[in-house]
Amino acid sequence: MDSLRYKAAIVGASETTELGSIPDKTAFQLHVDAAVNAIKDCEIDKNEIDGIATTMNPAALAHYLGIVPRWIDNTQVGGTSFLVHVRHAVAAIASGLCETVLVAMAESGRNRVGEQTGRIGDVSSMSGGRRDSSFPGQFESIYGVAGPTTQFGMGVLRYMQETGLTHEQLASVPVAQRKWANKVPRAMYGDIISVQDVFDSRMICYPFHLLECCLVTDGGGALIITSSDRAKSFPTKPVYILGTGESVESPIVSQMYDMTSSAAFKTSSKKAFEESGVTHNDIDHLMIYDAFAHLPIYGLEDLGFVKRGEAGSYIEEGNTSPGGKLPMNTNGGGLSYTHSGMYGMYAIQESVRQVRGEAAHQVDGVKTSFCQGVGGMFMAAGSLVFTNEEPHT
Amino acid sequence: MSASYNKPIPVPTPESDVFWEKAKKHELWIQRCLSCDNPFFYPRMNCPNCLSDKLEWFKTAGLGTLYSYMINHRPVPGFEEDAPYAIAIIQLEEGPRMMTNIVGIENTPENLVLDMKLKVVFEDIDDDIAIPKWEPA
Numbered sequence A: 001m002d003s004l005r006y007k008a009a010i011v012g013a014s015e016t017t018e019l020g021s022i023p024d025k026t027a028f029q030l031h032v033d034a035a036v037n038a039i040k041d042c043e044i045d046k047n048e049i050d051g052i053a054t055t056m057n058p059a060a061l062a063h064y065l066g067i068v069p070r071w072i073d074n075t076q077v078g079g080t081s082f083l084v085h086v087r088h089a090v091a092a093i094a095s096g097l098c099e100t101v102l103v104a105m106a107e108s109g110r111n112r113v114g115e116q117t118g119r120i121g122d123v124s125s126m127s128g129g130r131r132d133s134s135f136p137g138q139f140e141s142i143y144g145v146a147g148p149t150t151q152f153g154m155g156v157l158r159y160m161q162e163t164g165l166t167h168e169q170l171a172s173v174p175v176a177q178r179k180w181a182n183k184v185p186r187a188m189y190g191d192i193i194s195v196q197d198v199f200d201s202r203m204i205c206y207p208f209h210l211l212e213c214c215l216v217t218d219g220g221g222a223l224i225i226t227s228s229d230r231a232k233s234f235p236t237k238p239v240y241i242l243g244t245g246e247s248v249e250s251p252i253v254s255q256m257y258d259m260t261s262s263a264a265f266k267t268s269s270k271k272a273f274e275e276s277g278v279t280h281n282d283i284d285h286l287m288i289y290d291a292f293a294h295l296p297i298y299g300l301e302d303l304g305f306v307k308r309g310e311a312g313s314y315i316e317e318g319n320t321s322p323g324g325k326l327p328m329n330t331n332g333g334g335l336s337y338t339h340s341g342m343y344g345m346y347a348i349q350e351s352v353r354q355v356r357g358e359a360a361h362q363v364d365g366v367k368t369s370f371c372q373g374v375g376g377m378f379m380a381a382g383s384l385v386f387t388n389e390e391p392h393t
Numbered sequence B: 001m002s003a004s005y006n007k008p009i010p011v012p013t014p015e016s017d018v019f020w021e022k023a024k025k026h027e028l029w030i031q032r033c034l035s036c037d038n039p040f041f042y043p044r045m046n047c048p049n050c051l052s053d054k055l056e057w058f059k060t061a062g063l064g065t066l067y068s069y070m071i072n073h074r075p076v077p078g079f080e081e082d083a084p085y086a087i088a089i090i091q092l093e094e095g096p097r098m099m100t101n102i103v104g105i106e107n108t109p110e111n112l113v114l115d116m117k118l119k120v121v122f123e124d125i126d127d128d129i130a131i132p133k134w135e136p137a
Helices: A027-042 A058-065 A081-094 A135-139 A156-163 A167-181 A195-200 A263-276 A295-302 A311-316 A344-356 B017-024
Strands: A008-015 A051-054 A071-073 A100-108 A203-206 A218-227 A239-248 A285-288 A368-375 A380-387 B029-033 B055-059 B063-072 B085-092 B097-100 B117-124 B130-136
Touching (some): A008 A081, A051 A058, A051 A081, A058 A071, A071 A081, A081 A344, A081 A368, A100 A344, A156 A167, A156 B063, A167 A311, A218 A344, A239 A263, A263 A368, A263 A380, A285 A295, A285 A344, B017 B029, B017 B055
Parallel strands (some): A051 A071
Antiparallel strands (some): A203 B063, A239 A380, B029 B055, B063 B117, B085 B097
């Protein structure tokens, strides 16, 4: 097996029935809801599923669905885990470990139904005076960090100093993505906004205003993946997996090798491009996990779509907006569409919709989509390249 | 420790006990590899450059520059009176970077200029722990 190129395809894909605020379902129930929706999407007999990948206990999910799998993956590296699951699933299918994999993800990130801890991002739920021997406990928590809002963007001022990125350009990221969300009915926020609106929104953690931070929602999604040969027997249009990548960097943001660039983004995306056999010019559609406004900026550069220091002006000038040459985060992203905590699954879902040609704000003529995930705070990365073009051989 | 100290408290481990022992004496010590001469932080039992276990602790000059920062407007419990407060990254003169808070100056974007020179100071929180913080040099 020399490459995972065209070895497998996504045949079933669906999000949870509801998205946003779902006060009456636990995260477990949402996993099942998403899984059942994905199974219905491709009309598969659930007993044909022989592999399960999820960040929850795979036994709990398998047993709930009445499946005894012969392959599991429980990789948990934050919000990019599901891109990594897809990569591992393709490898497992290609090597004969299993034939058909369910990847399922869901969270009650907003309402925390059935959860023991408070809403993600709610600083009041973080206990004071605690004693902690972990590395983040010893060397970051003591300085008053409050989760991703106070850590994820730690390198941005340095990035600005080194590249000349302006606050206006940073604010132009949510502005651009809202133009996509404006035609996406399931997006939590769809009203067009301006750079001034971003500046006028509450300061969360300088230099990040509220509108430069992701939403906190409930929801989930699931995928059914099988071999490219089998994919043709399903009613849905196969979304072939051309290339995949994964990586990890530092478990604590203050110890990244370079705080103005993600080593994991670079490693993961390079592998995915190499495997896919396509170039940047072949990419019609791009998803870059946007927990905060700087992520698409880092991503565009670390993935090699633009040169160092060019991403801010590239976005500000509209290149990633509707009508631009590189449509990006076309569901509105974590900043406008939804973000339950681990957004990667939603990025995959939008890539699949665009490649199938059934997105709410569809880009004309999408053949090939690149999906970039991040896990933790630049802790991990996953990359996937999708296409609807049939294999030539 | 003042009864009102409600911020998270570090618990030293076998790898980091020297760091915290020295901090208690208001000295900032980090490790250096005796095989490849690489200085590094956070504390480890092997050099992240060459994996050698021949390491030594050494006292830094306690000088550095402001590498980057954020200013948090939503304080975690214990930090209410500090808000808005900067969470910053120091570039040590010796090379490694570490997170900190900036004291002795109002934490505003105007005051906090990248690459400004800083020196380490220590906040005693109880008989065992002093936390390194940084102020304008």
